[in-house]
Amino acid sequence: MPAMLRTLAQKLGLMAHTFPGGIHLDMHKLSAAAPIEDAGISPVLILPMKQHIGVPCTSMVKIGDKVLRGQKIAKSEGYLSVPVHASTSGRIVKIEEHAIAHPSGMGMPSIFIEADGDDNRDESLEPITDWRNVDPTILRERARMCGLAGLGGAVFPTFIKLVQDRRFPIETVILNGIECEPYLTTDHRLMVEQASEILDGMAIIMHMVGSSAGIIAIEDNKTDAAESMQEALTNKDGMDGVHIEVLPTRYPQGSEKQLIYTLTGREVPAGKLPMHIGVLCQNVGTTKALRDAVILGQTLTERIVTISGDALPRPANLNVRIGTPIRSLFARQGLEDFSNIQVVHGGPMMGERLRHPDIPVVKSTSGILALSQQAINAAHTVENPCIRCGHCSEACPASLVPNLLADLCRSDQLEKAEDYQLFDCIECGACSYVCPSNIPLVHYFRYGKGQISLARREQVFAEASRQRSEGRDTRIERENAEKAARRSRVRKTHAPKPAAEPTTEAAASTDTGSTTHPDTKPTPEEKS
Amino acid sequence: MTEFALILLSAVLVNNYVLTKFLGICPFLGTSSKVETAIGMSFAVMFVMTLASTASWLVQQYVLIPLDLQYLQTIFFILIIASLVQLIEMMIHKTSPVLYQALGIFLPLITTNCAVLGVAILNVQQKQTFLTSALYGGGAAIGFALVLILFAGIRERIDVSPVPAAFKGSPLALITAGMMSLAFMGFSGLVKV
Amino acid sequence: MESMNGLIYALASLGAFALCAGIVLAIAQKIFHIEGDPMIDNVDALLPQTQCGQCGYPGCKPYATAVAGGEAEVNHCVPGGERTMLQIADLMGVEPKELEQEASAPMLAFVREDECIGCTLCIKACPVDAIIGAPKQYHTIIADHCTGCTLCVEPCPVDCIDMLVKPELIEHWAWPLPDTKRSQLGHERREQHAGHA
Numbered sequence: 008m009p010a011m012l013r014t015l016a017q018k019l020g021l022m023a024h025t026f027p028g029g030i031h032l033d034m035h036k037l038s039a040a041a042p043i044e045d046a047g048i049s050p051v052l053i054l055p056m057k058q059h060i061g062v063p064c065t066s067m068v069k070i071g072d073k074v075l076r077g078q079k080i081a082k083s084e085g086y087l088s089v090p091v092h093a094s095t096s097g098r099i100v101k102i103e104e105h106a107i108a109h110p111s112g113m114g115m116p117s118i119f120i121e122a123d124g125d126d127n128r129d130e131s132l133e134p135i136t137d138w139r140n141v142d143p144t145i146l147r148e149r150a151r152m153c154g155l156a157g158l159g160g161a162v163f164p165t166f167i168k169l170v171q172d173r174r175f176p177i178e179t180v181i182l183n184g185i186e187c188e189p190y191l192t193t194d195h196r197l198m199v200e201q202a203s204e205i206l207d208g209m210a211i212i213m214h215m216v217g218s219s220a221g222i223i224a225i226e227d228n229k230t231d232a233a234e235s236m237q238e239a240l241t242n243k244d245g246m247d248g249v250h251i252e253v254l255p256t257r258y259p260q261g262s263e264k265q266l267i268y269t270l271t272g273r274e275v276p277a278g279k280l281p282m283h284i285g286v287l288c289q290n291v292g293t294t295k296a297l298r299d300a301v302i303l304g305q306t307l308t309e310r311i312v313t314i315s316g317d318a319l320p321r322p323a324n325l326n327v328r329i330g331t332p333i334r335s336l337f338a339r340q341g342l343e344d345f346s347n348i349q350v351v352h353g354g355p356m357m358g359e360r361l362r363h364p365d366i367p368v369v370k371s372t373s374g375i376l377a378l379s380q381q382a383i384n385a386a387h388t389v390e391n392p393c394i395r396c397g398h399c400s401e402a403c404p405a406s407l408v409p410n411l412l413a414d415l416c417r418s419d420q421l422e423k424a425e426d427y428q429l430f431d432c433i434e435c436g437a438c439s440y441v442c443p444s445n446i447p448l449v450h451y452f453r454y455g456k457g458q459i460s461l462a463r464r465e466q467v468f469a470e471a472s473r474q475r476s477e478g479r480d481t482r483i484e485r486e487n488a489e490k491a492a493r494r495s496r497v498r499k500t501h502a503p504k505p506a507a508e509p510t511t512e513a514a515a516s517t518d519t520g521s522t523t524h525p526d527t528k529p530t531p532e533e534k535s
Numbered sequence: 536m537t538e539f540a541l542i543l544l545s546a547v548l549v550n551n552y553v554l555t556k557f558l559g560i561c562p563f564l565g566t567s568s569k570v571e572t573a574i575g576m577s578f579a580v581m582f583v584m585t586l587a588s589t590a591s592w593l594v595q596q597y598v599l600i601p602l603d604l605q606y607l608q609t610i611f612f613i614l615i616i617a618s619l620v621q622l623i624e625m626m627i628h629k630t631s632p633v634l635y636q637a638l639g640i641f642l643p644l645i646t647t648n649c650a651v652l653g654v655a656i657l658n659v660q661q662k663q664t665f666l667t668s669a670l671y672g673g674g675a676a677i678g679f680a681l682v683l684i685l686f687a688g689i690r691e692r693i694d695v696s697p698v699p700a701a702f703k704g705s706p707l708a709l710i711t712a713g714m715m716s717l718a719f720m721g722f723s724g725l726v727k728v
Numbered sequence: 729m730e731s732m733n734g735l736i737y738a739l740a741s742l743g744a745f746a747l748c749a750g751i752v753l754a755i756a757q758k759i760f761h762i763e764g765d766p767m768i769d770n771v772d773a774l775l776p777q778t779q780c781g782q783c784g785y786p787g788c789k790p791y792a793t794a795v796a797g798g799e800a801e802v803n804h805c806v807p808g809g810e811r812t813m814l815q816i817a818d819l820m821g822v823e824p825k826e827l828e829q830e831a832s833a834p835m836l837a838f839v840r841e842d843e844c845i846g847c848t849l850c851i852k853a854c855p856v857d858a859i860i861g862a863p864k865q866y867h868t869i870i871a872d873h874c875t876g877c878t879l880c881v882e883p884c885p886v887d888c889i890d891m892l893v894k895p896e897l898i899e900h901w902a903w904p905l906p907d908t909k910r911s912q913l914g915h916e917r918r919e920q921h922a923g924h925a
């Protein structure tokens with residue numbers, strides 16, 4: 008249905024709100040029925056210094072140090088940051104750069120822990136069982152200390168969202184159990200198996216932001232999860248304002264802004280956050296981790312990872328220690344030979360292709376996939392001309408015009424691309440997926456966004472340099488003027504007693520805080 | 536009232552100066568590579584054209600006819616237009632130096648924009664009243680602005696599109712202008728003569 | 729005689745009319761008078777502000793003044809590279825020109841502190857005050873402020889300043905263009921646009 012007609016129908020209440028665009032994918036949820044298994048502890052764990060969006064951490068440990076499970080080993084620098092914790096007890100064996108899941112192929116300084124097998128926990132954080140009577144700011148600090156970041160894949164530091172702002176009171180808390188990426192089943196299994204714990208976490212969030220209404224959003228391909236959550240919800244006290252919404256499956260429904268529009272009919276304005284329209288959206292995995300952090304006093308040291316793909320003999324959902332090398336996980340599920348196999352970190356739509364499987368599981372690892380070459384569209388290397396079919400515009404959940412944006416990015420017309428709201432693109436990949444000409448649209452957008460932020464950074468630097476340069480020029484001018492004035496004064500008085508004059512002059516020039524000059528430099532004797 | 540509406544409609548669409556009378560082609564092609572520049576040019580031309588058509592009507596009625604100097608019509612009108620262009624040039628230079636730089640030579644060249652002189656002279660020839668000549672001038676200017684901005688928008692899109700090498704740049708711009716002209720011919724059916 | 733009269737009559741009226749127009753314009757000129765060239769700041773804003781002097785002018789502002797005044801070509805800014813050149817050409821409404829010198833990778837100056845004799849000569853040379861130190865003390869360069877202009881290398885009497893390639897940070901990494909045939913075409917088109925054809 009044309010977008011305008013649909014919007015009109017929604018406005019008139021003839022149709023339920025639903026985000027524009029979107030596509031239907033083959034979901035390949037191979038591991039949907041596989042219960043969560045514990046993956047055990049790898050002999051060596053590799054913990055990159057930055058596992059969230061924001062500022063990297065700095066190491067607090069040195070080689071040879073003994074650490075406990077859950078102990079903080081890297082501290083956050085700056086506001087948009089959360090610390091990193093040791094995910095088992097053991098010894099720090101080295102701190103060096105190691106490959107991470109990043110498109111650049113660049114590494115990241117990482118801490119290597121040799122597990123001692125005892126898995127002793129750091130018990131220094133007190134469990135907070137009566138959290139209902141605890142001030143939300145204390146709980147917020149707990150969320151930050153425990154290293155919580157959005158486990159859906161974006162790894163945005165969680166504590167930042169969990170705030171009571173009088174200007175933007177949170178009316179609705181949305182629990183995101185959509186999991187719209189194909190293959191991934193971590194949130195699905197978590198909802199089936201640990202519904203009660205998730206609801207505890209949700210209750211904590213609602214207490215923290217002072218909201219009484221909540222929605223649990225689940226897609227209709229996970230009816231067992233919806234049933235399990237419903238059952239837990241009926242048995243839980245004090246959650247009357249919460250209800251479950253089962254939504255028709257469509258990609259990318261799990262994206263925050265799209266989900267909020269579908270559930271509330273309100274759009275998050277460009278450049279704003281959900282809190283600005285009174286909504287807080289939290290992933291189920293993160294919510295469960297928050298519950299563990301508050302009620303059990305546990306830092307974030309493990310997460311659930313879907314290991315799947317058509318090239319993997321035994322797809323599974325594993326409870327994995329953060330820092331576990333993914334090669335060992337593949338080996339556990341029966342995959343040793345990586346020839347003709349593409350390894351993907353995250354989901355197939357938004358995930359990262361890995362050049363090799365020697366990277367550790369990090370907080371953002373919602374899944375790791377081993378796809379055979381046939382599964383990956385080989386034709387993607389051949390980009391054909393745009394035929395202006397408009398499929399990309401129809402599929403775009405942010406109502407953008409992908410083909411035009413790609414043209415603008417390709418020809419470096421970045422200001423114009425920004426005018427056409429390039430930064431509203433959520434890089435969901437729906438446009439690239441539907442494109443009959445195999446244009447790697449999202450890749451162009453990433454290029455464009457990267458160039459724009461590069462230009463912005465350069466501009467900020469240039470402006471700072473300009474100010475410094477101008478400051479230097481005025482200072483030199485002033486110094487020269489002072490010097491000239493002094494000379495003329497000395498000449499006028501004809502300096503009968505020259506010893507006294509320069510001393511006071513030198514003192515005056517040091518008072519102005521200017522850089523020292525050989526001719527006026529006060530020696531220690533003169534000063535005293 | 537209907538008459539005024541018809542004059543406006545006719546000047547903007549049916550007798551569009553650029554696409555049906557082919558006057559003012561030079562700035563139409565010269566300043567249409569960017570929408571911002573085109574908008575700036577449009578406002579400059581609107582200012583000059585509207586004022587020039589009213590001022591030249593006044594000069595015709597109260598200077599040239601009483602003094603019996605109708606044969607000096609063209610030179611007087613060009614004098615008016617040139618002065619107005621100088622005026623708008625100063626204004627743009629003061630308010631928007633970037634636009635001034637972007638318009639470059641095309642700003643003083645409004646003086647020789649045949650559409651401006653054309654409107655002034657046609658007004659006199661068709662024996663319009665003061666009000667209708669102002670309306671006619673304004674309408675012609677709006678028509679000019681309309682096609683210039685539309686054309687600039689299309690050219691911006693073409694600029695980033697993959698185009699065969701032989702058509703790149705001016706050739707495709709001329710073809711596009713021709714197609715727009717064909718499209719505007721459709722408006723001639725709007726008013727029955 | 730009759731025709732002569734007509735001619736004088738016509739010329740006089742035209743002259744009178746032109747005089748009126750001239751007076752109006754003279755008044756307007758007073759009203760819309762502008763100080764200096766406003767384009768200088770616009771050009772200056774596009775320059776990278778390294779103050780390196782590679783353009784042949786003593787800094788970015790002087791070069792901007794020269795470009796705005798039409799005295800200098802748009803392609804002299806080496807650190808700005810192609811993008812800056814295209815932006816200036818676009819702003820000035822002139823044809824882009826090929827760069828004379830390829831921009832090198834971003835550099836940083838580094839003082840080998842154990843060799844530094846504390847002469848302060850580099851401090852005086854630095855156009856952006858990015859070097860700190862005092863007489864007879866080690867000097868060091870604030871990496872975040874260094875524009876990589878190399879102006880401090882020459883004055884150093886003991887040659888203890890190195891120019892190092894600026895390390896690439898993973899946070900500052902940007903996606904390259906897709907590696908497909910069509911995207912290559914797009915790149916070629918840009919090059920042609922820049923006069924590289």
